Amino acid sequence: MTALAGIDRTELDELCSRFAEVCESAVDPLEIASALEFEGVSDRTARSDYAAEDVFVLARVLYHRVPRRPAEPEPVPDPWPVGPLRPLLHGLLYALPAVCFPAAGALLVGPGVLPALVVALLSGWGLSQGLAAIGYLRLGMAGLGQTRRVLRAGLVTGLAAVGLIMTVTGLVTGAHPTVLFFGAGEGAYMLGACVLLVTGTELWLLLALAPGALGATAFLVSGKSPGLEHLTWAALAATPVLACVIALSGRAGSRVGRLLVATELWSALPAVLLGAIAAGLLTFPVVSGPDGHGGVNLGALVASVPLALSMGAAEWSLLWYRRRMRRLLEVTNDPGWFRMHARLSLIGALLQFLSCTVVLICLGISVGIETGLLRTQHEMMPEIVSYLVLGAAMFLVLLLQAVRVRAVPLAAAAVALGAEVALRQHGLAVEIAVPAALLVVVGSYALACLGAAVRHA
Numbered sequence: 001m002t003a004l005a006g007i008d009r010t011e012l013d014e015l016c017s018r019f020a021e022v023c024e025s026a027v028d029p030l031e032i033a034s035a036l037e038f039e040g041v042s043d044r045t046a047r048s049d050y051a052a053e054d055v056f057v058l059a060r061v062l063y064h065r066v067p068r069r070p071a072e073p074e075p076v077p078d079p080w081p082v083g084p085l086r087p088l089l090h091g092l093l094y095a096l097p098a099v100c101f102p103a104a105g106a107l108l109v110g111p112g113v114l115p116a117l118v119v120a121l122l123s124g125w126g127l128s129q130g131l132a133a134i135g136y137l138r139l140g141m142a143g144l145g146q147t148r149r150v151l152r153a154g155l156v157t158g159l160a161a162v163g164l165i166m167t168v169t170g171l172v173t174g175a176h177p178t179v180l181f182f183g184a185g186e187g188a189y190m191l192g193a194c195v196l197l198v199t200g201t202e203l204w205l206l207l208a209l210a211p212g213a214l215g216a217t218a219f220l221v222s223g224k225s226p227g228l229e230h231l232t233w234a235a236l237a238a239t240p241v242l243a244c245v246i247a248l249s250g251r252a253g254s255r256v257g258r259l260l261v262a263t264e265l266w267s268a269l270p271a272v273l274l275g276a277i278a279a280g281l282l283t284f285p286v287v288s289g290p291d292g293h294g295g296v297n298l299g300a301l302v303a304s305v306p307l308a309l310s311m312g313a314a315e316w317s318l319l320w321y322r323r324r325m326r327r328l329l330e331v332t333n334d335p336g337w338f339r340m341h342a343r344l345s346l347i348g349a350l351l352q353f354l355s356c357t358v359v360l361i362c363l364g365i366s367v368g369i370e371t372g373l374l375r376t377q378h379e380m381m382p383e384i385v386s387y388l389v390l391g392a393a394m395f396l397v398l399l400l401q402a403v404r405v406r407a408v409p410l411a412a413a414a415v416a417l418g419a420e421v422a423l424r425q426h427g428l429a430v431e432i433a434v435p436a437a438l439l440v441v442v443g444s445y446a447l448a449c450l451g452a453a454v455r456h457a
Contacts, residue, residue, distance in 0.1 A: 004410065011050060015058075016066050023066035033059035090197070090312045093205050099190065102234055103216035104182055106224045107232065112173030119169045120162070120183030120277045124190035127158045129275030131191060133268040135198035145201065150264075151195045152248055162187035185240040192243030204246045212239030272405045277413045278394055282307065284420050285383065285431050306360035307391045309354055313356030314395050318402055321349035325456040339451035346399075346450055355393045357388060390435035396442045403455050412441045 016023065022035040033056050036046075043054040052058040113433075131154045137148040170180045189208075194199040196205045198378055215235020219228050324345045332338050361384060393416075416438040423430045449455060 012061070012065070016062055017052065019062060020066060023062050023332055024069040025064060025271035026068075029056065029059040029063040032062050032134070051443060063161055070209045072380075075430070086202075089202060090315055093193070093197075093202060093209070093312075097209065097212070097239075100212045100216045100239070103219045103224075103232055104236060106169075106219075107229060108176075108179050108182060110176040110179065112169075112175030113179050115173050115439055116166070116169050116175040116179045116183045117186070120166060120186045120285050121283060122276050123162060124187030125279040127161060127187070128190040128194040129157070130267050130268040130272035132194050132198055133271035134190045135195070136262055137267055139198065148195075148250070151198060155191050155195050155244065158191040159188055162191070182236070185205055189240040189243050192240065192247040193249035196243070201246075206242065208239055208242035208246055210239075211235040211242070240419045254381060269412055269448060270401070272412055274397070274401060274413065277410070277417050278397075280417045281390060281413065281420070283387070284417070306363065307357060307387050309390060310353065310357040310360055313360075314353050314398060317353040317356075317397055320352065321345060321399065322402070322456075324349075328455060335453065338453050342451045342453075343447050343457075346446060349399070350392060350395060354388065357391050361388065382432060386428075386432045386435050389432075389439050393435055393439040393442050396439070396446050400442070400450075403450065405449060405455065408445055409442055412438055412445075 014349075019035060019039075021033065023032055028030050036055050036059055040059070041055055046052040046055045047057045050058055052061065131151065132152060135147055135151045138150050164223045166184045166187070169175065169183070170177070193205055196202050212235055215232050215238075219225070219232040222228055232339070280425075325342060328338055328341050328345070329446075395415070397413055400406070400409045416434050419435050419437075420430055422435075
C-alpha cells in the first residue's frame with residue numbers, strides 16, 4: 001500500500017479507467033506494465049505524472065486497485081458445423097435406393113442371384129467405407145481440392161475392383177450377366193455416392209437417384225408390367241452412371257504432392273473391414289434363411305431394410321452425442337461428474353437411434369402387410385428383435401470408431417459374424433444370441449472407455 005503514497009488520485013482513476021480491460025484480466029502486474037509501456041507510459045512519465053517510482057510500481061498500483069474480472073473466452077467453433085437438415089437428407093438418400101431393390105428382384109432371374117448381390121453389397125460397402133475414411137482424413141489435412149483429387153482416383157480404382165470382383169463372382173456362381181451388371185451398378189453407386197457425401201455435394205445425389213427411384217416406383221405401381229421392363233432397366237442403370245459421372249465432374253485440386261500416402265491407406269483399413277463386416281452381419285440372416293439352410297427369411301428381410309435406412313438417424317444421434325460431450329468438457333473439471341454424465345449421454349444417444357429405428361421397422365411391417373408380402377407381424381417378431389439388437393450394437397461400434405476406438409469393436413463385430421456363419425445350422429437361436437452377445441460386449445466396453453474425458457478431447 002506504500003506505493004499509493006503521493007500519487008494523484010484523480011489522474012490515477014483516469015488511468016484505471018483507461019486500462020480497465022487490461023487490469024481486469026491481468027494475471028500479474030507484469031501484464032499491466034507491458035500494456036503501459038506499449039501505450040507510451042515510461043518510467044519518466046510514471047514519475048512526473050503519477051508520482052510513482054517507475055512503470056512497474058504504477059502497474060502494481062493498478063493491479064491492486066482494479067478488481068479482477070477476467071473476460072469470458074471466445075466460444076470454441078463447432079467442429080461439426082452440420083445443420084439438423086443434413087442428417088434428414090442423408091436418411092432420404094439412404095432410403096431411396098431401397099425402392100430399386102423390389103423392382104430389380106422381380107427382374108433378376110437365374111442361378112446365383114442372391115450370392116452375386118450379397119458379394120456386390122459386401123464389396124461395395126467395404127470399398128466405399130474405406131474411400132470415405134481416406135477422404136475425411138485428406139479433408140482435414142489438405143482441404144477440399146486435394147480431397148476431390150484423391151476421392152476421384154479412389155473412385156476409378158474402386159470401380160475397377162468392383163468389376164473384377166463381379167467377374168470372378170460370375171465365374172464361380174454362374175450368374176447371368178444381367179445379375180452381374182446390376183451388382184456392379186450397386187457397387188458403383190455406393191462409390192459415387194461416397195464421393196458426393198464426403199465432398200458435401202450430396203444434393204446432386206438426389207438427381208442421380210431420381211431415374212432409378214422413379215422408374216422402379218412406376219414399375220411396381222403398374223403391377224410389374226412386362227411392357228415396362230426395358231424402361232425400368234434403363235432407369236436403374238442410369239442411377240449409378242449418373243452418380244459416378246457427377247462425382248468425377250468438375251475441377252479437382254492441384255496435382256502437386258503424392259496422391260496417397262501409406263498412413264492414409266493404413267487408416268482406411270479399419271473402415272474397409274468394418275464396412276464389409278457390417279454388411280455381412282446385416283445380410284447373412286437374409287441369405288441363410290430362417291433355419292440356416294437357405295430359403296426366404298421374411299422377418300430378416302423386413303427388418304434389414306429399415307435398419308439400413310436408419311443410418312440417417314445414426315448420423316444425427318452420433319452428431320448429438322459428440323456435441324454433448326464437447327459441452328460437458330467445457331462445464332466441468334470433475335472426472336467423476338463427467339464420467340457419470342458421459343455414460344448417461346451415451347445411453348441417450350442409443351435410445352434416440354433405437355426410437356427412430358423402431359419407427360422405420362413399424363413402417364416396413366405396415367408396407368409389407370399392405371402389399372400382401374406379410375400376413376401377420378407376430379410370426380417374425382424374433383427376427384425383428386434380433387435386428388433391432390444388432391442395430392444397437394452396430395451403432396455403438398460406429399460411435400466407438402468415430403472417437404478413434406477401433407480395435408476392440410472391430411474384433412467383436414468380426415467374431416460375431418464368424419459365429420453366425422459357423423453356427424448357422426442352429427437358425428433363429430443364433431440370429432438372436434449373437435447380436436445380443438455383441439451388444440453386451442460392445443456396450444460394456446463403450447460405457448467403460450467413453451467415460452474418460454481424454455476420449456473426447
